[in-house]
Amino acid sequence: MKNKWKIIGIVGIAATLLSGLAVAQDSFVAEAKRYTAQVSKPNPLWVGPTTGPRAQKGKSIIYVSNDQRNGGSKGVGLGAAEAAKAIGWNFRLIDGQGTEQGRKDALKQAADLKPDGIILGNIDAQSQVELIREIAAKGIKIIGWHSAGKPGPIRDLPLITNISTDPEEIGKVAAMYAVADSNGTAAVVIFTSDRPIGQVKKNAVIDTFRKCQGCSVLQTEVIDMKDTHKIIPQRTALLLQNFGKKWTYSIAANDLYFDAMPPTFVAAAIPGNGYPRNISAGDGSETAFERISKKRYQIGTVAEPLRLHGWQAVDELNRSFAGQKDSGYSTPVHLVTSANIKFDGGQRNEFDPDNGYRNIYRKIWGVK
Numbered sequence: 001m002k003n004k005w006k007i008i009g010i011v012g013i014a015a016t017l018l019s020g021l022a023v024a025q026d027s028f029v030a031e032a033k034r035y036t037a038q039v040s041k042p043n044p045l046w047v048g049p050t051t052g053p054r055a056q057k058g059k060s061i062i063y064v065s066n067d068q069r070n071g072g073s074k075g076v077g078l079g080a081a082e083a084a085k086a087i088g089w090n091f092r093l094i095d096g097q098g099t100e101q102g103r104k105d106a107l108k109q110a111a112d113l114k115p116d117g118i119i120l121g122n123i124d125a126q127s128q129v130e131l132i133r134e135i136a137a138k139g140i141k142i143i144g145w146h147s148a149g150k151p152g153p154i155r156d157l158p159l160i161t162n163i164s165t166d167p168e169e170i171g172k173v174a175a176m177y178a179v180a181d182s183n184g185t186a187a188v189v190i191f192t193s194d195r196p197i198g199q200v201k202k203n204a205v206i207d208t209f210r211k212c213q214g215c216s217v218l219q220t221e222v223i224d225m226k227d228t229h230k231i232i233p234q235r236t237a238l239l240l241q242n243f244g245k246k247w248t249y250s251i252a253a254n255d256l257y258f259d260a261m262p263p264t265f266v267a268a269a270i271p272g273n274g275y276p277r278n279i280s281a282g283d284g285s286e287t288a289f290e291r292i293s294k295k296r297y298q299i300g301t302v303a304e305p306l307r308l309h310g311w312q313a314v315d316e317l318n319r320s321f322a323g324q325k326d327s328g329y330s331t332p333v334h335l336v337t338s339a340n341i342k343f344d345g346g347q348r349n350e351f352d353p354d355n356g357y358r359n360i361y362r363k364i365w366g367v368k
Contacts, residue, residue: 025184025213032179032212039173040335042343046355048329052315053322055365059117060090061317062110063310066122067098070225070256071285072306073121075350076145079310080119086358087314087365096123098226107131117141117317119310124148124195125157133158141320143313149196151330161316161326163309167197167282169333170302171204171251174281177300177335178249181277184214189239189276191221191232191252198253201281205251218243225256232260240268248275255280255288255301262297272296284336289349293341303336303351311361318365 063080065073077093084091094110096103103123108131110118118140125132125147136142136158144162148154151164178186190205192198202220209215219239223231239247252258258278265272273295280288284303291298308331316326334344336351345352362368 028211028213029179029184032176032184036173036177036180036335039333040337040340042340043354044332044334044344046353046357046360047332048312048357048360049315049327049364050360052319052327052364053324055087055367056318056321057088059317059321060092060113060115061117061119061314062113062115063091063093063119063121064103064106064110064123065093065095066103067226068093068095069098070122070254071287072146072254072283072304075283075285075306076119076121076310076313079307080313081310082307082358083311083314083361086362087318087367089314100127103128104131107135111135111138111140114138115140116321117143119313119317120144120147120159122146125154125159125162126196129157141317143316145309145313146197149200152328153326160320163312163316163330164197165282165302165304165331165333167200168204170281170304171201171253172208173302173333173335174201174251174279174300175205175208177279177337178251178277179208179212179215181299182215182248184212186212186215186249187218187243187246188215188249188251189219189221189243189247190217191223191250191257193224193253194222201253205281218247223257225254228256229260232257233264236261236264237268240264245275248277250276250278252278252280254282255285255298258291258298259285259287262291265297284351286349289336289341289346292336292338293346293349295338300335300337302333305331305334305351305353305357307350307352308357311357315361315364 063077068074081091094106096106125144142159144159146164148162153161192202278298280301284301288301344354
């Protein structure tokens with residue numbers, strides 16, 4: 001009789017534990033749905049600076065892009081060109097063309113032109129640290145965009161600031177959307193690079209999935225962004241072979257990883273609105289917007305306001321030229337899906353917030 005009651009007790013404890021886990025899982029899924037609804041709201045309010053120095057006159061700046069074929073680098077360059085024209089500065093763009101040597105040559109060319117400031121467009125500052133230090137030692141002010149693993153000034157790097165939406169939050173949003181969309185059953189393959197910002201996003205995705213009892217990370221693929229078109233097709237085919245229908249979601253550190261996937265999915269007879277469902281943890285490229293809008297092989301992107309970041313880069317340089325510290329501004333996360341894609345620049349296939357930031361910066365600088 002004692003053993004009978006002991007067994008009943010054990011069963012009761014197990015049932016209680018399972019019930020507790022189920023409640024915790026339901027609670028986390030509900031939290032994911034609330035959170036993704038919040039960060040998907042159209043027309044996000046301006047929470048950036050409203051005061052700062054007037055426009056410093058007669059400056060020349062150069063935007064050194066990692067690769068103008070990348071939608072993120074291109075978008076920030078377009079915004080910086082707009083802002084430079086508005087503030088009355090000379091602007092030039094030099095393309096590193098996606099190679100290590102190309103980036104180095106572009107930086108050297110920029111330094112030889114003796115500008116007042118340089119904006120690094122998606123160039124990992126640590127990989128070019130000695131050259132960047134040499135440039136800074138000449139008195140040239142340097143701003144980074146996606147040049148380090150976090151936004152703001154970076155210790156031991158001569159950057160006034162690194163402009164980015166917090167990559168940890170970006171990774172969290174992408175993962176939470178997978179949790180919400182799947183009702184807590186997502187089985188994900190993560191695509192990322194070995195760059196600091198990519199690793200931060202990957203870790204945030206993994207940390208989020210640990211809180212989801214019914215979710216799993218099937219595999220992490222580390223692929224350099226410059227190699228995606230070469231490697232992704234065959235890697236996608238191999239993943240489909242290995243995991244089949246178990247693979248239900250992909251989360252990538254950049255939209256670029258999904259550019260080369262559709263032909264493999266088409267060949268495997270996977271419909272555009274089927275599984276795996278693709279979510280990008282940045283940057284909000286034109287091709288990503290097209291896929292999301294058409295509901296073909298991508299359901300979301302945690303888009304960054306690329307043109308706004310270009311304007312912010314010019315503002316941060318202006319503050320530095322005036323002898324002031326950086327603004328401390330980091331743009332909040334924003335999830336783009338088919339439900340909100342028509343807002344905030346989506347009709348132009350970009351995330352460009354309708355919050356009047358251009359006029360705010362013009363007012364700060366005292367220009368029309």
